[in-house]
Amino acid sequence: MVAAKAAEDAALLALVGQGDQQAMASLFDRYSGIVYSVALRVLKDTGQAEDVMQEIFIQVWKKPSAFVSGRGSLGAWLVVVARNRAIDSLRRRRPTDSVDDVVLAASTDLGAEAERNHLMEKVRAFLHQLPPEQQKSVELAYFEGLSHSEIAEKTGDPLGTVKTRIRLALISLRKAMHGSPSPGQTVQGEAS
Template identity: 65%
Template sequence: MYRETGITNTSSSSAQDDAALLALIQRGDEYAMASLFDRYSKVVYSVALRVLRDPAAAEDVLQEVFMQIWRSPDGFVATRGSLGGWLAVVSRNRSIDALRRKRPTECVDDIALASNYNLANEAEREMMVERARGVIQLLPMEQRKTLEMAFFDGLTHTEIAEMTGDPLGTVKTRIRSALLTLRKAFTA
């Protein structure tokens, strides 16, 4: 399925692959939706099943969650975390809602959820990402542009120098200065 959507199949699901799939889904690409379903349906279903303890109800939640993605793929905001984590939370919330509709007298807080995701680590990671974004925004324009080209576009120092017309040494100095600024921000 990946070949038909233009996405390469790798063993690790990356945020870039997820973003590309969501972009294709936004354009109505059914193959991209099938790929996303293949990648995350087990997570969504297992979370729903643990909460609901009913395979049929868990399948209903699974269908609801993926229909939500199909209808509005822009509902996921990549800056807030990973797609897998977001889907697990959405699945959990939908399952709890289903429990409340089904058994309103039972206390939902008493249900223990086992999760493969360490939400504390994910929250800490997100805080660090936001902190790094803030520091990057404060960098001088030349440093920020060069750093973004190197780390987000994956360009080599030589390629950056060719694209910008700056000397190779200047490119290296800008990247090093930007990285030192980031390091100071995180060690302070």
């Protein structure tokens, strides 16, 4: 099912690259809800969330090749792009405020995205297997939207340590998502 959906997405993106408006409408119908939900969760403003969603789908229309299929699913890529654009928008909107107030709950169920829900459950289960320091750094970065510098400041850890923890966690996560050994076997240790 996941492979079939990935093949459909690839075919639709190829058609979008040829200017096919119906293919673009199909991609929009398939992913606009999740993109909007992520943007709304970060921004807490329906108008700005709609703007972020529109920017993302205009980007897909203009440059469908920006998505690299070998790095994951189109839905997951769009979620990450939506999160990043929303955080950027939030920072532009309130440059003097901290992004500490932005929280993306790890247990969020965005509804009809069964593939995403399955993937998120797998990620959550894997995160709980990471060393506590890596787990905390990843959660602060990806679920609370903090930058590496902000995480270092919040935890009191050196910036290099924070970056190493996140990098090791993401490498382990990538291996786990591709059916490699468990996290304890892929992470030998970390800088402290």
